[in-house]
Amino acid sequence: MPIGAVIVYEDKVIASGYNRRAKLQLASAHAEMMAIDRACKKFHSWRLPEGCELYVSLEPCPMCMGAALNARVDKLYFGAYEQKGRSLTDQIAEANLLNHKTEVVGGVLEEECSALLTDFFSSMRQRAKEEKQRRRAQEEQTDNLEEL
Numbered sequence: 001m002p003i004g005a006v007i008v009y010e011d012k013v014i015a016s017g018y019n020r021r022a023k024l025q026l027a028s029a030h031a032e033m034m035a036i037d038r039a040c041k042k043f044h045s046w047r048l049p050e051g052c053e054l055y056v057s058l059e060p061c062p063m064c065m066g067a068a069l070n071a072r073v074d075k076l077y078f079g080a081y082e083q084k085g086r087s088l089t090d091q092i093a094e095a096n097l098l099n100h101k102t103e104v105v106g107g108v109l110e111e112e113c114s115a116l117l118t119d120f121f122s123s124m125r126q127r128a129k130e131e132k133q134r135r136r137a138q139e140e141q142t143d144n145l146e147e148l
Contacts, residue, residue: 002120005031005056007039007073009049015039032056032064036071047072057113058082059106065092068102075103079113 003019017034021027032054040046053075054068059082068076069092078089093104 002116003031003056003058005035005054007035007048008053008055009039009051014042014052028063030061030064032060033067036064036067036073040071046070050074053077055108058117059087059089062088062092065089065102066097069093069098069100072100073102075105077105077108079107079109080117081106081110 005017006013007015015035015038017031017036017038019031020029020034023029035054035056036048039048039052043049048071050072052071052073054073055077056064057079059078059080060068060076061082065076065088076089076093081087082089089104089106093102
């Protein structure tokens with residue numbers, strides 16, 4: 001998945017992450033979670049220092065938004081909006097569940113981020129279609145050989 005995240009502190013990228021759910025077979029291996037975990041390790045604290053900003057290519061899911069609030073991320077910027085409408089980013093940010101406010105700005109480089117995701121999934125569907133056609137052709141060839 002072409003979803004990436006970085007945490008910036010004092011104008012420097014201090015941590016990054018990308019979606020690794022499929023590779024690691026972990027439900028929590030989202031880009032934001034990876035970046036937040038790395039930043040927390042760098043600062044030796046589950047609370048990030050004031051001034052940390054999270055940038056991510058896709059609107060965070062509720063788990064990632066909760067982690068950003070919990071880690072005390074000050075600002076969160078994301079590119080593409082979650083098209084299935086299940087992110088709840090604004091509602092979670094405004095809920096003030098942890099006595100911390102994270103400012104959220106959505107739609108940053110939205111067209112570029114959306115195009116990246118759309119192209120990735122189109123390419124993935126095309127590869128799956130081609131693989132299915134290749135398997136069918138092999139099966140037909142095997143069937144023809146068995147008939148001989």
